[in-house]
Amino acid sequence: MPGETILEVKDLRKHFPIRRGLFGRTVGQVKAVDGVSFTLARGETLGLVGESGCGKTTAGRTLLRLLDPVTGGSATFLGKDLFAQRGEELRRTRKHMQIIFQDPYGSLNPRMTVESIVGEALQIHGVVSDRKERRERVQGLLREVGLDPVRHITRYPHEFSGGQRQRIGIARAIALDPEFIMCDEPVSALDVSIQAQIINLLQSLQERKNLSYLFVAHDLKVVEHISHRVAVMYLGEIVETAGSGELYRNPIHPYTKALLSAIPVADPTVTTRREILTGEPPTPINPPAGCHFHPRCRFAEDRCRDAANPVPVYEVGEGHRVQCILAEKEGGRIVEHRPPQNAPVEV
């Protein structure tokens, strides 16, 4: 069960400049992540959901320091400022945070054997002193993820199925005994039957090693199953956060409701009322002023469009936060004011 906080993210921003012309003049910003805050406890899984392009993956990769430089905000990981670290210090921190990828085909170097792929981290950090020790450690890791430590270790990635490759990726991620793993849609590319196996593997590893996951996905069923808490992202912002059960029982934000109503029910006699969203998601280059969701929202009022005084974050219950005026009806109280938009962003 979740313990102390190991990762605290405040107002994380990651913008990508759009450059044009011969001299690379910056003509705009893609605001992929625009003010995201959350905490993650030891042994906890935080699900991060939202439609394609909403910034889920960017948020996760920025936190892993894979998309430097960060545009704004702060993150404290294991008591240290994550974005202030450089060189050797950052390299040591990397031991504690890892990533599992969506695409089991592109995430493994086709020219390396399983032994070198899984054992690379051990070598980089000098955890093992010789080849024999590395082989033993890799065999142990393969056993942990359900692969054959003898037959599979000398093979190349192309000789495995998608699910097996994902297991190799997981073995690589746990090789250094990290505290935190960002799972970037780890099952989206797999068959449903394989998905369950991988989810179960991730859960049992979490229990055994007390791992914390940031579980990025768009499949709400999977997220509900694995997550303790869920955060819903829309256009670079977290619009609603709650305990997994609470969110699915009592969604407040219209976007969350629309997402949840899109989950198919495995019973042809049940007719659910779908909240069909109209319109495309707006572009993160120039998001709508105020609440980014207002052009697609049927409850939108004038104050939802106010850029100088954006919709604040309300708390409607223990750990249930939502950035929507509808929270007022549920008795929500304001816990965080959002900064005025288009204000200069400190770097």
Place this chain on the structure above:
Amino acid sequence: MKDTEATLDRSELEGASPGGRSPTAMALRRLFRSHTAVAGLAITGVLVVTGLLAPWIAPHEYWRISREAVMQAPGAIPGHALGTDELGRDVLSRLVYGAQISLLLGVGATGVAVVLGVIVGAVSGYFGGWLDSLLQRVTDTFMAMPTMLVAISVTAIMERPTLASLFLIMGFLSWTTVSRVVRGQVLSLRENDYAVAARSLGAGDGRILFRHLLPNCMGPIVVLATLLVAGMILFEAGLSFLGLGVQPPYPSWGRMLLDAKPYMEESPWLMVYPGAAIVLTVLGLNFFGDGLRDAFDPRMKV
């Protein structure tokens, strides 16, 4: 690349996966299925063996002049199967030693070009930014140079270029394609998940570049190098034909063509043999290179 030679075909048909076959091993297997590639490889093999064993294969020394046997037709006198030239030197021996020169210059110049091209391309593609812009403009400049003219000017200034200076000049003028290809590859591979994974494991730039990116560019580099060797042999023949390449008494195929030019009508074999040697060798290397390309990237095959 070690075991299971005999059982491969069957297990492939059955969809089973025999343990530990690297992508390189699979590419080589595809290579040997192509007839033109094998033919190219055979011709290339003949060139290499001839070049390496020239002193043992050639019936005479390439420089041995004989006043008694000047301009003899092939087979006219015993001991000179392909005849003799205007100084009575044995044509076959000169061809054999010519193979040695061609091989040496082709491989040497290609080596220079590949090393330069890989360094420039990898640095350019991996680090990007202003360094990339700068290196790419340098590459553009080299591409804009009329290679043959520059080579002619430089060798003409040097009067008697040595072999080493020749392959340095040729390599220095020919690395641009390699660098462009490597840059493109590195640029796209850099964003690959396995490169991201390596960075997240704490791997440094050197490790990512040499362990993850460059090995995955090896296919195109090898293909390009093979084709470059062919190009270099032609380049050298061209220079030598103008009298600016390999200097006498070394026998070079291009030089033999030049020497044979005045006697084209009465002794055509003096031109036919070195000409045929050049054509065959270049053709063989190109076949081999194309075969390699198909083998390394089956999707590119038309």
